Amino acid sequence: MLKSKLAGLGAVLALGMLTTTAFAQEKPVAGEVKEGSLKGKTLTFVSYGGIYQDGQVAALKEFVDKSGVKLLNDGPTEIAKLQAQVESGNVTWDVVDTGDLPPYVHCGKLFQKLDLSKLDVSKIPEGQVGECSVPAMNYGVVLMYNKEKYKDNPPKNWADFFDAEKFPGVRALDGSGDPTGGLLEQAFKVAGGDPKAMTAADIDKALDVIRKLGPDTIYWKTGAESQQLAESGEADMLMMWTGRAMTAVKNGAKYAPAWQDWLVVMDQMTIPVGVKDTDAAYALLNAYLGKESQEILAQQTSYTPINNDAKPKVDDSVAAFLTNTPERQKQGYKQNIKFWVENFPVAQEKWSALMAGN
Amino acid sequence: MSAFEPTIQTAEKRAVWAWRPFALTLPALVLLAAVIGYPLLTIVLRSLSEPAWGVQNYAWFFGAPVNLAVLQRTFSISAWVTLVCVVCAYPYAYLMTAVGPRMRLILVLCVLIPFWVSGVVRTLSWVILLQDSGVINSLLRSAGFAGIRLIRTQTGVVIGMAQVLLPFMILPLYSVMKGIDLRLVQAARSLGARPSRAFLTVYLPLSLPGVYAGAIIVFILALGFYITPALLGGPRSTMLSTLVQTQVLSLLQWGRGGAMGVVLLVTTFLLLALAAPVMRSRHREAGRR
Numbered sequence: 005m006l007k008s009k010l011a012g013l014g015a016v017l018a019l020g021m022l023t024t025t026a027f028a029q030e031k032p033v034a035g036e037v038k039e040g041s042l043k044g045k046t047l048t049f050v051s052y053g054g055i056y057q058d059g060q061v062a063a064l065k066e067f068v069d070k071s072g073v074k075l076l077n078d079g080p081t082e083i084a085k086l087q088a089q090v091e092s093g094n095v096t097w098d099v100v101d102t103g104d105l106p107p108y109v110h111c112g113k114l115f116q117k118l119d120l121s122k123l124d125v126s127k128i129p130e131g132q133v134g135e136c137s138v139p140a141m142n143y144g145v146v147l148m149y150n151k152e153k154y155k156d157n158p159p160k161n162w163a164d165f166f167d168a169e170k171f172p173g174v175r176a177l178d179g180s181g182d183p184t185g186g187l188l189e190q191a192f193k194v195a196g197g198d199p200k201a202m203t204a205a206d207i208d209k210a211l212d213v214i215r216k217l218g219p220d221t222i223y224w225k226t227g228a229e230s231q232q233l234a235e236s237g238e239a240d241m242l243m244m245w246t247g248r249a250m251t252a253v254k255n256g257a258k259y260a261p262a263w264q265d266w267l268v269v270m271d272q273m274t275i276p277v278g279v280k281d282t283d284a285a286y287a288l289l290n291a292y293l294g295k296e297s298q299e300i301l302a303q304q305t306s307y308t309p310i311n312n313d314a315k316p317k318v319d320d321s322v323a324a325f326l327t328n329t330p331e332r333q334k335q336g337y338k339q340n341i342k343f344w345v346e347n348f349p350v351a352q353e354k355w356s357a358l359m360a361g362n
Numbered sequence: 363m364s365a366f367e368p369t370i371q372t373a374e375k376r377a378v379w380a381w382r383p384f385a386l387t388l389p390a391l392v393l394l395a396a397v398i399g400y401p402l403l404t405i406v407l408r409s410l411s412e413p414a415w416g417v418q419n420y421a422w423f424f425g426a427p428v429n430l431a432v433l434q435r436t437f438s439i440s441a442w443v444t445l446v447c448v449v450c451a452y453p454y455a456y457l458m459t460a461v462g463p464r465m466r467l468i469l470v471l472c473v474l475i476p477f478w479v480s481g482v483v484r485t486l487s488w489v490i491l492l493q494d495s496g497v498i499n500s501l502l503r504s505a506g507f508a509g510i511r512l513i514r515t516q517t518g519v520v521i522g523m524a525q526v527l528l529p530f531m532i533l534p535l536y537s538v539m540k541g542i543d544l545r546l547v548q549a550a551r552s553l554g555a556r557p558s559r560a561f562l563t564v565y566l567p568l569s570l571p572g573v574y575a576g577a578i579i580v581f582i583l584a585l586g587f588y589i590t591p592a593l594l595g596g597p598r599s600t601m602l603s604t605l606v607q608t609q610v611l612s613l614l615q616w617g618r619g620g621a622m623g624v625v626l627l628v629t630t631f632l633l634l635a636l637a638a639p640v641m642r643s644r645h646r647e648a649g650r651r
Contacts, residue, residue: 084611179597181612222514225592236495349613356608361435361597362428 034124034311035294037287043072045284050078051101051140052271056247059304060101060140060292067291073284083114086276090114095278098285103182107137107272108345115274122286124293127311129328132270138289140271141301142308144246144327144336145184147262153240161264162190165241166213173240176233177214179223183355185339186267187243199340204347207354214358223359234259245269247306250325265337266327270310302326405620412617419621429605433625436602437633439519439591440584446524447531447580448573455535455572459542477529485593488522489513492594514596522594523587530583531576538572574641578634585630602626 049064051057057079068075078097083106089095090113100115107115115136125133132139149159150173159171168175178184189199191213192206214221222239224230227248233239234252242259244252246266253259273292275285291297298309302316308327309316318326327336344351409419423429458469476484491497492512499509512518542565550560588603595601602622610619 082611084614084616087614181608219596219598220511223597229593232489236493238494352608352613356605356612357426357428359597359608360428360432360600360605362431 032122032124032286032290033294034127035291035297037067037071037291039070040072042284042287045072045281046074046076047098047281047284047288048076048078048096049099049101049288050081050097052080056305056307057101059301059307062304063297063301064288064292065300066296067288071287071291073288083110086114090277093278095276095280097276098279098281099288100274100276101140102137102272102274104269104272104339105182105185105341105345105348107134107274108341109348111136112277114277116277116279116282118275119286122283123290127295127313128293129310129312132310134272137272137274138293139310140273140292141305142268142270142310142327144332145178145186145243145267145269146246146249146325147266148234148242148244148249148252148259149262150237150240151258151260158260158262159241160262162187163194164262165243166191166194166217168217171241174220174222174238175217176222176224176230176239176242178230178243178245179359180225180227183351184243184267184269185341185344185351186269186337188351189339190265190267190337202340202343204350207347207351211354211358231255231257246308246325246327250306250322253324254321261325263332263335266332266335268327268336268338405623408616409618409620409624412615412620419617420625422618423621423625429622432600432602432605433629435516435599436585436626437629439516439523439599439601440581440587442516442520443523443527443584444577444581446520447528448577450524451528451531451535451576452569452573455532455539458532458536459539473529473532476525481526482589482593484526485522485590488518488525488590488594492518492521513594514599516595516599519591519595519599522590523584526590527580527583530579534575534579535569535572538575539569542568570641578637582630585626 049060051060057077061075061077064075067073081100081102083102086095086097086100089097102115111117111134117135118133118138120133123138125138128138129142132142147159147162147165151158153173154171159165159167164171165175177187188207188210189202191210192199192202194213195209197206197209222233224233224242227245230242230244231248231252234242234244234249234257235255237257249259249261273289275282275289279285293311295311295313298311298314299316301307302309302314303318306318306322306325316326326332410417412419454469454473458466461469489496493499494509494511494513496513498512503509512521546564546568547560550564551557555563586603587601588607591599591601592604606619606622609615609622
């Protein structure tokens with residue numbers, strides 16, 4: 005009697021344990037969140053403002069409505085500010101959109117190592133999930149040239165971009181902050197080097213190729229400025245973010261892209277070290293990765309979605325600059341992230357010297 | 363003040379009275395200590411303690427040629443801006459003292475309305491005016507001249523900064539000039555001085571305190587400029603604040619950024635200390651006359 009009772013109790017306990025483990029292992033599905041699961045909670049989402057952050061907020065609307073979370077927005081993302089929060093132990097930024105490299109540079113120190121059992125990363129394009137980040141969107145840095153200036157003999161790739169003799173004209177480069185690793189690799193190739201075997205000392209060789217473009221070279225400080233340079237015709241050849249290139253062309257700039265070796269870049273989504281409610285932050289990330297969210301994001305911002313199933317409805321002018329088509333994927337050039345992470349301070353130091361006229 | 367004071371005071375009471383004015387400035391002092399003193403102290407400490415205690419950040423600053431070049435450029439651009447401001451503001455401020463009240467109001471508004479517009483907006487307007495395909499160059503070309511490069515040059519930066527800072531020159535100048543008794547100039551003239559002589563020996567010395575006050579404000583504000591050189595300048599007109607921004611925001615080198623700030627601050631103090639005796643002696647001279 006006692007024995008069977010004990011057995012029954014054991015069975016109940018075992019069943020209980022089974023259900024809890026089953027519950028804990030419930031696989032998250034990208035884009036889904038439990039009804040009312042974050043009621044009374046607040047999350048602060050940080051990004052770069054403008055139409056981009058507006059689009060992200062629109063992409064998260066369903067998540068907010070369903071989970072009951074209160075979503076606050078802040079920005080722009082500044083790693084120094086985040087560092088100050090982490091150091092003082094008062095982290096108010098729960099989910100942070102960053103540039104390409106910071107999550108790799110500060111992984112584990114400022115950004116949490118991600119627990120991938122809490123996220124559905126199965127639809128993210130290959131090779132884009134980092135130890136501390138998932139992509140926020142994809143875009144490209146593309147060579148845009150003035151169609152009227154170059155007519156029948158347009159530049160075709162970065163080698164032409166760096167060849168001021170064969171292709172005279174004013175160049176404009178991204179001077180908005182950090183060096184663009186992919187561009188330096190392309191410049192190094194022009195100098196006769198092999199980007200795959202690049203060393204820290206080779207950064208100078210790449211920078212010399214850029215220096216040779218001469219004193220008229222423009223270093224734009226903001227995306228808006230690059231767009232303005234194209235629309236006013238100030239620069240004949242520009243490196244531009246695809247979103248800005250698309251808008252410039254839409255606004256009537258007589259410029260065309262040279263897609264060969266366009267530089268693949270992305271924004272990253274991260275969770276800082278020391279956030280108050282990690283699970284809520286994961287829930288936001290997981291919702292963000294969903295198909296519908298990514299479609300909304302792409303439709304509103306023209307950036308390329310990072311969910312392989314997403315089929316955003318966009319007009320031709322936008323579609324022309326989406327980078328997730330098979331053709332574009334083949335033409336794209338991926339920078340050596342590991343190299344740039346390891347040599348970030350050196351590269352930055354040398355780049356800012358160039359930016360300061362030395 | 364005697365109305366409030368008893369005629370006979372004990373020493374203690376007098377001391378209390380002497381402290382009154384200071385007590386009134388207490389809120390301002392507390393505010394200054396909190397929003398300027400404390401952050402400044404933190405910056406100095408960080409420049410000496412990150413990543414380790416020592417002067418490595420200063421050694422780095424003076425060891426990199428780019429830093430010294432940019433520091434020197436920062437001072438030379440600021441000096442040019444100050445000069446342009448003095449030259450533009452002096453006649454303008456004088457005109458303000460010479461015209462009737464209605465015209466003066468218009469002149470004041472011409473100074474103040476741009477002053478109320480955000481610096482970013484004004485700088486962007488300068489982009490439209492100065493760029494190669496901009497208003498100035500289009501006019502030049504349609505008049506048959508060759509275009510000139512203004513944007514992304516130091517000239518462009520100086521023009522933009524001078525316009526943003528002009529009110530800081532005009533207003534102190536005007537407040538000094540309106541206190542100058544113009545009868546002194548008339549007296550000089552009636553004693554046979556030529557107009558230029560009357561101006562140089564009577565009016566100019568009396569107005570110098572305004573020039574100094576305005577010049578110091580403009581010069582110091584110009585040293586810290588960030589947006590205008592970033593938008594109107596190119597690599598060859600980068601100022602120190604841009605380098606500080608790179609160190610702190612991009613490389614998280616608070617120590618180096620702090621060291622740059624401290625160097626700029628100390629150099630500014632040194633320059634002012636050098637200039638102070640000159641200004642004081644001129645001042646006295648002006649007073650004697």
